[in-house]
Amino acid sequence: MTDLIERTLHRLSQRLPGRVSQPGDEHYAAATAIWANPVGRWPRAVVHCLTSEDVQVAIRAARECQLPLSVRGGGHDWAGRALCNGIVLDLRAMNAVVIGGPENRTARVFGGARAANVAAVTDPLGVAPVTGSVGAVGMAGLTLGGGYGPMIGRFGLALDNLLAAEVVLADGRVVAARGDSEPELFWALRGGGGNFGVVTAMHLRLHDVPSVRSGILIYPFAEAKTILEQCAEIVPSLPDALTVQLGVAGGPDGTPVVLIVPTWCGAPEEGERRVAPFLRLGTLLGGTLEAMPYGQMLTAFDPYLVHGRRTFMETCWLPALDSAGNDILIEAMEAAVSPGCAIFTHEFRGAASRVPAEATAFGLRQDHILIEVLAVVPDPSDQLQAARHLQWAKDTRHAFDTIALPGGYPNLLAVGDPRVARSYGPNAEWLIRAKGRYDPENIFSSAIPLPVARDAARWRTG
Secondary structure (H helix, E strand, O other): OHHHHHHHHHHHHHHOOOOEEOOOOHHHHHHOOOOEOOOOOOOOEEEEOOOHHHHHHHHHHHHHOOOOEEEEOOOOOOOOOOOOOOEEEEOOOOOOEEEEOHHHOEEEEEOOOEHHHHHHHHHHHOEEOOOOOOOOOEHHHHHHHOOOOOOHHHHOOHHHHEEEEEEEOOOOOEEEEEOOEOHHHHHHHHHHOOOOOEEEEEEEEOEEOOOEEEOOEEEEHHHHHHHHHHHHHHHHHOOOOEEEEEEEEEOOOOOEEEEEEEEEOOOHHHHHHHHHHHHHOOOOOEOOOEEEOHHHHOOOOHHHOOOOEOEEEEEEEEOOOOHHHHHHHHHHHHOOOOOOEEEEEEEEOHHHHHOOHHHOOOOOOOOEEEEEEEEEOOOOOOHHHHHHHHHHHHHHHHHOOOOOOOOOOHHHOOOOOOOHHHHOHHHHHHHHHHHHHHOOOOOOOOOOOOOOHHHHHHHHHO
16 A cells, blocks of 8 residues: 555656645645644645646545545644645645626635635725634635634625535536535535535625724723623624624733624724724723724734644534623633633624525524634643643533533534534534535545434434
């Protein structure tokens, strides 16, 4: 098998000269340097793709020598799914963004583009894509898995704004998935992640958002209970165009602080009045709320994102963030093992909740709060530190168990998490059928976790 692999990789290098790298190469090092420092997952080769044809050739090579395959787009997945110990398809150079449609309301976004790449093109036109909260995140991975973000109330999830996708399938075919072409694949891609093929380009809906009003407000952790309770009272009455992300994290000196991130994406002249209540929640330590281009808002969390650290993440869904959830959140931060520990929330309501559950593969279409538990290890080489951070993340998530909804956000779940089947709700069995049709040999096994047949049946029967 080793000889077969070496021969296959040699032929691959001849077929794609200068675009195949292996350990020790400069391009290999750059492609494997992802956000969350991977452990024990180093590829045999990286194929630096420029076209869909390159992707086809790489898939064929991986199948010939039975090597695992993964896709490296934004490289921001905490679980390191961008890398595998086989062949990695590096799409970073495929990051073009082309605007089209009447009044610039659609964008053709290639598979390696990040949210910041898209915003850089759309901001000057006064339009915006639906993204997450961070510009460094890859648009394909975000969109295919779901895509919570600051415009979710007005425009839904990122996947609700996917109009079509160009996909290279396991058998090498390139197909266009949309409502009237490969409809089963189009349905499965919107929530099922990269489990069905390699998305080399997407057509995304853009929205008339010339600016947003947003910023990070910093409050003292000593006032956390009062501040979070006030937010719990305010949020249910907010219009769809105003979302609020909450967080507790280490401040500049390592002391925990409360972060409030309101974002208004409605009429610019209403923004200052709409966000004003969040400036009066307590003793404001810092931060302002300003009108800004959408792309500038995507840089707000950059100071909190450290590249290349060992990272653990846990998640759950709550019906709402009420006093019980607030107490758990505060107690967890009091027990944090380092300033690298943080908890963030993401809203799901408005337009996102008005989409029928069966319309896409995404499994939970009722109002809820996504809890994101983040533990970043200061010293990646310290195994004791890593163990303590992992345990803190798990303990924090389990503290929410009594009030959590079934399942969790698949984009943040680890492989083997027993909640996977419940995460897709009634769509689990349809996803399993789609996987069997488009990737029966499970070539794309490094994507977000999918349910398996026995688990889906168990979920259905209770």
